[in-house]
Amino acid sequence: MSCDREGEDPLSTWKAREAALYRVLPYGGLAVGTLLTLVTPAPRGLPLPVTLLLVAAAGGWVAWFITLHPGWQSRRPRMAVYYAGLLAFGAVLVVASPWYGYFAWIGYLHAFPVLSWRWRIAGVAVTAVLVATAQGGGTSAARSDWQLWLVLVLFNMIVAGAVVWFSIVAEREDTKRKRLVAELAAANHRLTEAARENEGLHAQLVTQAREAGVLDERQRMAREIHDTLAQGLTGIITQLEAAEQARDRSADWHRHVDNALALARESLTEARRSVRAVRPEPLETARLPDALAELGGRWSAVHGVRAEVSTTGTPRPLHPEIEVTLLRAAQEALANVARHAAATRVGLTLSYMSDEVTLDVRDDGTGFDAVNGPPSREPDGGYGLTAMRQRVDRVGGRLDVESEPGAGTAISASVPALPGGAG
Numbered sequence: 001m002s003c004d005r006e007g008e009d010p011l012s013t014w015k016a017r018e019a020a021l022y023r024v025l026p027y028g029g030l031a032v033g034t035l036l037t038l039v040t041p042a043p044r045g046l047p048l049p050v051t052l053l054l055v056a057a058a059g060g061w062v063a064w065f066i067t068l069h070p071g072w073q074s075r076r077p078r079m080a081v082y083y084a085g086l087l088a089f090g091a092v093l094v095v096a097s098p099w100y101g102y103f104a105w106i107g108y109l110h111a112f113p114v115l116s117w118r119w120r121i122a123g124v125a126v127t128a129v130l131v132a133t134a135q136g137g138g139t140s141a142a143r144s145d146w147q148l149w150l151v152l153v154l155f156n157m158i159v160a161g162a163v164v165w166f167s168i169v170a171e172r173e174d175t176k177r178k179r180l181v182a183e184l185a186a187a188n189h190r191l192t193e194a195a196r197e198n199e200g201l202h203a204q205l206v207t208q209a210r211e212a213g214v215l216d217e218r219q220r221m222a223r224e225i226h227d228t229l230a231q232g233l234t235g236i237i238t239q240l241e242a243a244e245q246a247r248d249r250s251a252d253w254h255r256h257v258d259n260a261l262a263l264a265r266e267s268l269t270e271a272r273r274s275v276r277a278v279r280p281e282p283l284e285t286a287r288l289p290d291a292l293a294e295l296g297g298r299w300s301a302v303h304g305v306r307a308e309v310s311t312t313g314t315p316r317p318l319h320p321e322i323e324v325t326l327l328r329a330a331q332e333a334l335a336n337v338a339r340h341a342a343a344t345r346v347g348l349t350l351s352y353m354s355d356e357v358t359l360d361v362r363d364d365g366t367g368f369d370a371v372n373g374p375p376s377r378e379p380d381g382g383y384g385l386t387a388m389r390q391r392v393d394r395v396g397g398r399l400d401v402e403s404e405p406g407a408g409t410a411i412s413a414s415v416p417a418l419p420g421g422a423g
Contacts, residue, residue, distance in 0.1 A: 022109065023070070026062040026086075029103035030055050036099040045139060046096040054096060058089035058103065079114035086110060087126050094134050101134025108160065121161070128156035150257065158236065158264060234339070236260045259302050288323045289315050289350055292330055292359075296348055299334045306345050307334070313352030317420030325391045326350070326359045329399075329413040332388045333361035341365025341409060356397075358414045367403045388413070 034055055037048075046054075065072060065082040072078050087107055093100035107127030111120045132152035133139060243256035283291055289311045296307035330348060337343050343365035351358045385401070388411075392399045397415035 022113065023066050025109060026066070026103065026106045027059060029100075029106050030059055032102045033093065033097065033100035036102075037097040040099070046092075051093070051096040054089065054092055058086075058093065061085050061089060073113060076114075076116060080119065083107075083110060083114055083123055087123065087130070090127070090130050094130050095139050098134040098136075098138035101131055104130040104134060107131075108163075124160045124163075125157055128160045129153055132156045154240075154257075154260065154264070158233075161264070234335070236264055238338075283320070283323050283327060287315060288318065288326060291323075291327055292348060292350055295327070295330060295334070296346075299338070300346075303338050305337070305343055307348065308346070309348045309350075311350045311352070315350075315352055316417075318357065319418035319420060321395055322357065322415050322418050325395050325397070325415055326357065326413060328391055329359055329388050329411075330361060332385075333411050336385075337361075337363045337365060337409075341367075343408070353417065355417055356414050357417045358412060360410065360412045362408065362410045364408045367405050367407045367409050369403070369405060 034052070037051065061082070065079075065085075072082075090100070090104035090107055094104050104127060107130065108124060111123040111127065115123055132149060132155070135156075136145070136149045136152050240256070240260050243253050243260070246252035246256060289309075292311075293309045296309040299305075300307040334346065337346055341363045343363035346361065346363045349358075349360045349362075351360070385399075389399045392413050392415060395415050395418075397413060400412045400414075401409070402412075403409035
């Protein structure tokens with residue numbers, strides 16, 4: 001009813017209610033966990049009196065930092081101490097009884113307002129382990145059936161990681177949108193003062209500029225999401241499905257699970273770098289030929305298909321956007337080979353010429369009719385080749401695709417040889 005009063009700000013009212021819920025939920029988690037511990041049989045790791053004493057201590061910890069001192073939320077070092085204590089209480093209580101997973105879950109909620117985004121990822125990962133342990137029936141169940149516990153941890157980390165990643169995207173997009181709105185408002189004021197008689201044209205120009213900016217950013221984010229998160233999740237699912245089929249072969253099962261974990265970590269790292277518009281990690285630590293050789297080696301180890309990487313001409317530093325374009329083209333081409341080609345061999349050739357650089361990716365797979373397109377497109381309508389072509393076109397290059405049914409596929413990306421540091 002208060003938000004209906006004259007002069008009341010609905011956004012402020014909503015934020016006040018959200019803050020109140022943020023302060024109350026930890027006590028609810030403690031209450032639910034204690035009630036279920038008392039009335040429902042479950043494995044207990046600690047005596048009940050000790051458990052109740054820990055519950056009281058955890059409630060006091062939350063009350064001191066959150067309820068009694070709400071102004072401390074803006075002090076990141078102090079909140080880091082609070083969050084570390086919250087995780088410690090959650091871990092001990094989950095050991096005491098898996099029902100306290102309801103309290104450990106608060107780690108997800110409190111990571112967002114009290115931690116910076118770098119530490120938020122670590123906090124959410126620890127919380128995912130605690131929640132997975134509680135879901136699996138406690139520490140004793142995790143020790144007896146560690147494979148199930150590992151799957152639960154992996155699932156919670158993937159879901160939590162995706163939520164954190166999208167929250168970071170949303171925060172940065174919100175900041176960028178506010179800055180854009182402020183800049184557009186200032187420009188609108190100046191233009192209105194200078195050309196009041198032409199308000200209609202001015203409004204049209206501002207609208208077009210805003211739509212062009214939004215479209216360009218949307219296309220960039222779509223390409224980056226496809227190149228990082230979508231490909232990573234596809235690889236993780238493939239490895240987990242392979243692990244499920246290799247359940248009776250311990251070595252193969254471990255290999256597929258390790259591959260899935262590595263892909264998850266790599267995808268999360270690349271997703272964060274994409275949001276910040278930073279070059280991919282391989283290009284931060286190596287030159288383009290070395291980054292392609294490392295990519296081919298990793299891909300071959302995961303998929304069991306031989307990938308040969310070679311370089312012709314004299315390698316030289318290129319403009320960062322050129323190198324990123326070629327690396328992303330190689331990643332997408334290899335992803336397509338893994339999904340569709342059923343190939344036994346793949347070759348990548350990077351050719352340095354005087355005025356352009358060409359990346360050729362060839363496979364001996366099933367191929368397709370290059371005129372009419374592949375027989376089965378991706379769920380998103382074949383966005384992989386579209387994103388690759390957009391990237392190459394964006395830097396003034398060209399993408400050629402040659403394929404025949406039963407004769408493999410060849411993809412060639414040619415881009416200008418802009419030197420490193422060029423504008």
